[in-house]
Amino acid sequence: AMARNVMLATGAMPVAIPCDKDGMDTSRLPVPKDVALAFVTPSHQFPLGGVLPSGRRKALIEWAISGNTYIIEDDYDGEYRYDVRPIPPLWMIGQGRVIYVGTVSKTLSPTLRLGYMVLPGTLAEPFVRCKQITDRHSSSFEQEALASMIETGAYESHVRKMRRLNAERRTVFLNAMAEAFGEEVDIVGTSAGLHVVVWFNHLIASDEERFAGCARQEGVGIYPISRLYAAPTDQRAGFIFGYAGLPVEQIGKGVNDLVQVYRSKFRSA
Incomplete structure (x- = not known):
């Protein structure tokens, strides 16, 4: 809902896609040339909880390539899977069409306000400029603490414990x-x-x-x-x-x- 509201605030016109037990129904995607980007939560569709299967993942990537458009992959709850093996992120097969975003809000604390993005190379520079325009930078103290946790393995150990x-x-x-x-x-x-x-x-x-x-x-x-x-x-x-x-x-x-x-x-x- 928040992502939809942010896009509405920019003047974008959202196009709703039906979801079922497996997440977004990629057979219902609109003609890609008419769309700026697709926003998906393939690890755990919010709110119904479907996990996007490999066939739909490939179809989504092919759709983005054919229309020269981008996919925002919100790795929502990707750390917490219980009955099935983790599925690799969409960006691993994205062929430069996927913007991968995540956060430590669900693993550490939402009060940290720390998230991350993995961008196609061509988008790195404009995204850095946008970050500078919006808020200059995030707090270095929290970022350095998180980096230390990742480097020492403490973060991975914590995620396993919380899982x-x-x-x-x-x-x-x-x-x-x-x-x-x-x-x-x-x-x-x-x-x-x-x-x-x-x-x-x-x-x-x-x-x-x-x-x-x-x-x-x-x-x-x-x-x-x-x-x-x-x-x-x-x-x-x-x-x-x-x-x-x-x-x-x-x-x-x-x-x-x-x-x-x-x-x-x-x-x-």
Whole structure:
């Protein structure tokens, strides 16, 4: 949503592409010569969680080459994969058409405000000029600390530790949801990342804001998915559930509080 808002602020006209369980449907891409760039999250599509398969990756690259356009690859949650092997970034097969961006917000802290880009060689100079115009430079202290962590291996060790911890949180959350709601919900996007999308089979999209509000009153933060799409993808109510910021022992309590709201105000037990 933030990327879309940034592009809107520049006067760009976004073109929405349908997504399914495998991420962006590359068969629905517009004619490339009419497009300035494509923005994708192939490691973990936000918010539905699909991982773009190799066939679609190749199709996307071929599309960009044919139109002499660029792809922005946001490696969203690329560090956190649980049930499948990591897939190499799109830029590795990008043939100079991919701008790769990432951040340490999900691995260290969002307060650091540190991100990075891997650019095609021809774009390096204009991007350096743009950086100078926008904010001169980022804080050297945080950059040097991160560089030291990378060089010593401390950063990689930390990421492995956080992947194990978040995998535990994910397992506890999924087990608690299965016990509390059973077949009344469908959960998608579980193979990677730090959130999932939960579809409630007996709630409709118009219930989303009220249900989220009732949950919030009980101290449970869930976020309606309808805020994030250009057009409806499902008639059911859907919500984003983040689990990475919670101690493991609190996850079960949160799910129990949520099911009480659901049973008492939205569905008979």
